[in-house]
Structure formats: structure tokens, C-alpha cells
Amino acid sequence: MKSRKRVVTSPVVRSTITPKRQRAGWPLRATNSRGSVSTPGTRSPVRIEPGRGGAPGTAGATTEAPPAPLDLSVDIGRGLVFANPILVASGTFGYGIEYGDVVDVNRIGAICCKGTTLKPRVGNPPPRVTETPGGMLNSIGLQNPGVNAVIEKYAPLWQAWQTKVIVNVAGESVVDYVEVARRLDGVPGVAGIELNISCPNVGKGGLQFAIDASAAGGVTAAVRRVTDLPLLVKLSPNVADVRPIAKAIEDAGADALTAVNTLSGIAVDPGRRRPLLGNVFGGLSGPAIKPVALRIVYETAQVVSIPIVAIGGITELRDVLEYLAVGAVAAQVGTAIFADPTLPVRLVDELADECRRLGLTSHQALIGTALPARRGSGAASAKGVEYRP
Ligand SMILES: Cc1cc2nc3c(=O)[nH]c(=O)nc-3n(C[C@H](O)[C@H](O)[C@H](O)COP(=O)(O)O)c2cc1C
Numbered sequence: 001m002k003s004r005k006r007v008v009t010s011p012v013v014r015s016t017i018t019p020k021r022q023r024a025g026w027p028l029r030a031t032n033s034r035g036s037v038s039t040p041g042t043r044s045p046v047r048i049e050p051g052r053g054g055a056p057g058t059a060g061a062t063t064e065a066p067p068a069p070l071d072l073s074v075d076i077g078r079g080l081v082f083a084n085p086i087l088v089a090s091g092t093f094g095y096g097i098e099y100g101d102v103v104d105v106n107r108i109g110a111i112c113c114k115g116t117t118l119k120p121r122v123g124n125p126p127p128r129v130t131e132t133p134g135g136m137l138n139s140i141g142l143q144n145p146g147v148n149a150v151i152e153k154y155a156p157l158w159q160a161w162q163t164k165v166i167v168n169v170a171g172e173s174v175v176d177y178v179e180v181a182r183r184l185d186g187v188p189g190v191a192g193i194e195l196n197i198s199c200p201n202v203g204k205g206g207l208q209f210a211i212d213a214s215a216a217g218g219v220t221a222a223v224r225r226v227t228d229l230p231l232l233v234k235l236s237p238n239v240a241d242v243r244p245i246a247k248a249i250e251d252a253g254a255d256a257l258t259a260v261n262t263l264s265g266i267a268v269d270p271g272r273r274r275p276l277l278g279n280v281f282g283g284l285s286g287p288a289i290k291p292v293a294l295r296i297v298y299e300t301a302q303v304v305s306i307p308i309v310a311i312g313g314i315t316e317l318r319d320v321l322e323y324l325a326v327g328a329v330a331a332q333v334g335t336a337i338f339a340d341p342t343l344p345v346r347l348v349d350e351l352a353d354e355c356r357r358l359g360l361t362s363h364q365a366l367i368g369t370a371l372p373a374r375r376g377s378g379a380a381s382a383k384g385v386e387y388r389p
Pocket residue numbers: 089090091092114115116138140142168195196234260261262284285286287289311312313314332333334335336
């Protein structure tokens with residue numbers, strides 16, 4: 001058998017990323033340097049140098065010669081600008097408030113809050129989470145207090161933050177999504193909406209919006225009509241070909257795509273020989289899904305012109321650089337936060353350091369380096385480089 005050619009996307013970018021025997025923040029019960037187990041919320045916060053990796057023009061001056069100004073900002077469109085490209089993923093950082101004692105939330109590019117629905121939801125029956133090799137399965141079931149409570153309780157607090165808060169919106173019908181978006185429109189503190197379309201459309205026999213181009217485009221267009229808020233739509237990895245779906249969402253007026261949500265999976269309780277999760281099905285997240293998410297960002301970046309924010313298995317800077325290389329303009333950290341809530345802020349600093357080391361004044365030059373030369377042509381399929389079993 002012929003040995004596979006190793007594709008080197010950007011040797012400069014990869015060269016300083018030290019291979020680690022164990023990825024930072026993984027497995028979930030991470031051990032510290034002395035080998036003792038730490039739990040989320042008990043670590044000391046990372047000391048942040050003022051101005052490092054933050055808003056444009058605020059790069060810190062720790063050496064004798066002042067470093068070139070570094071601009072890590074990301075413009076999503078419709079006035080939504082993140083100070084840096086490291087975001088936190090929906091469902092893994094609560095409403096941001098919960099982490100205020102552990103991290104300086106203002107250092108994060110943006111926060112995607114928990115999934116928010118029209119009415120309060122109690123979520124799925126327990127057990128709701130289980131760890132898997134290289135990941136975790138969750139079936140939280142969108143437990144949340146409902147959009148009115150989010151507007152009353154959290155939005156006023158977000159208003160005082162520098163970091164942008166994007167409300168992740170879920171629903172069971174187009175009417176649900178539209179009503180939640182309508183209520184969020186114009187609320188101070190709400191910087192944008194991320195549509196979680198990996199939800200069953202009750203009116204269409206439970207078919208998920210995210211797995212059908214016409215349903216995904218339909219719900220996007222309906223929400224677009226009722227809000228001027230920046231609109232991000234989150235792709236599902238549970239599809240045969242994401243490209244027509246991504247295109248339909250772009251055509252329907254989304255400002256950006258986020259990719260990806262969790263992969264559908266189940267776990268079996270070996271003792272009871274039954275499904276382990278109370279809901280049977282759960283969503284797989286963590287390092288195990290990164291290759292799938294990378295492939296989806298890579299494919300999507302070649303068919304849409306709107307920005308893509310990548311999500312899936314990020315635990316270290318190398319992951320962020322890989323997502324930028326396949327065309328993402330920013331990245332969200334999710335499951336790894338449970339092991340180390342300080343990771344997103346550390347990644348901001350590490351990305352800034354990497355840009356400085358490469359002599360860059362922004363991370364823009366790192367975006368899309370692994371994409372085929374001709375963008376927008378669907379070239380990857382035509383060349384037959386995809387693996388289609
Ligand atoms: C416990 C948990 C809850 C989540 N809740 C939501 C949610 O409410 N809305 C949503 O769009 N995605 C939700 N997600 C998916 C994440 O936002 C993210 O897309 C996914 O976990 C992949 O990223 P990761 O591998 O870095 O965790 C959740 C993930 C986890 C682990």
C-alpha cells in the first residue's frame with residue numbers, strides 16, 4: 001500500500017506548537033502539575049497582563065522594544081465586532097456570570113450563552129452526561145429559564161461587559177424561533193443571536209431543521225425578517241453533505257455560520273445493559289469530534305462568503321490554528337471549559353504570542369491557508385480529495 005502523503009498546510013504556523021502527551025484540559029478530570037485532581041472553578045485564575053491580546057491596538061509591552069500593534073479583532077458584519085477570535089460555546093459557559101470569579105470574561109472574544117427557548121424548560125431526565133474516550137455525551141435537553149427570564153436577569157448584567165454576548169436560540173417550530181428573536185431584538189446587552197437549529201421541528205414530524213436545506217433556510221429567513229441583530233446559524237455535523245444547507249442559510253440572510261454542534265450518539269450502561277442516558281440519545285463533543293468539525297468548516301468555507309466560526313474539540317492553540325487554516329475567522333471553546341475554565345483566555349494570549357512570533361500584526365494571514373487555491377468553486381469535490389466511503 002502506498003504511504004499517505006502528509007499535507008503540510010503552513011509549516012511556519014505549526015513549528016512552535018509543542019506536541020503534548022496529554023492535551024491541555026483533557027481528560028475532563030484534569031490533573032495539575034503536582035498530579036492532584038482539580039475541578040472546574042477551583043483553579044487560580046490565570047494572571048492577565050493588561051492589554052494583552054485584547055482590543056485592537058492594546059497589545060502589551062513586556063519587552064524593551066515596543067511590539068508592533070496587534071489587531072486580533074473579528075468583524076462578523078452588521079456591526080458585530082469581537083475583540084479577538086476566541087469565543088466560548090453555548091451550553092458550556094452558562095450565562096457567563098457563573099465564571100466571573102474564575103476568569104475575566106471581558107478577555108473573551110464573545111460568549112454564546114446557554115440555549116434559550118420561548119418557555120422555560122426543565123431538560124431531559126437524568127443521567128444527562130457521560131464521559132467517552134476523547135469526549136463526552138450530553139443530553140441536557142436545553143434546560144433554561146426561558147427568554148423572558150434571560151432578558152430580565154442576564155441582559156442587564158451583560159450590558160456592562162465589554163465582551164459581546166450572543167444568545168443561543170432554540171425552538172420546536174419556526175414560530176418559536178421567530179418569537180424568541182423578536183423579544184431579543186433591541187434588548188441592550190444582547191449583541192447577536194446564534195440559532196441552534198439542531199432541534200426537532202414538531203410541525204414537520206420531528207425532522208431537525210439543521211439536516212434539511214429548505215427547513216434550515218426557512219427558519220433563518222423567518223428570523224431574519226424580525227430582527228436586525230447579527231444572526232449566526234449553527235450547522236449540524238449529522239448530515240451527509242453540509243454544503244447545500246450552509247448555502248441555503250447564507251441565501252436566507254444569515255450574517256455568519258457557526259460549525260459545528262454535537263454529533264448524535266448513544267452510550268450503553270454495561271451493568272444494566274440498557275441505554276445509559278435518560279434520553280437515550282446524546283450529543284458527542286470534545287477532541288473526538290475535531291476531525292469531523294474541521295472537515296465541515298473546510299467544506300463550508302469553499303461554498304459560502306459569510307464568516308464561519310469553528311467549534312469542536314478545541315483544547316489547545318494548535319486546534320485554533322487548524323480551524324483558522326481551513327477558513328474559520330474565529331473559534332469557540334466548549335467541552336474543554338469543564339476541565340479548565342481559564343483555557344479561552346489563555347488561548348487569546350497564546351494566539352497573540354504566536355502572531356508576534358510570526359511577525360504578524362493580525363491573525364488574518366492565518367485564515368484559509370489550508371484551503372484549495374480556487375475558493376467558491378466546490379473544487380474539493382471536483383478533485384475527488386474527499387473521503388467518501
Ligand atoms: C453540556 C453541553 C451543553 C450544550 N448546550 C448547547 C446549547 O444549548 N445550544 C447549542 O447550540 N449547543 C450546545 N452545545 C454544543 C456546544 O456549543 C458545541 O457546539 C459542541 O459541544 C462542540 O464543541 P466542543 O467539542 O468544544 O464541546 C452543548 C454542548 C455541551 C457539552
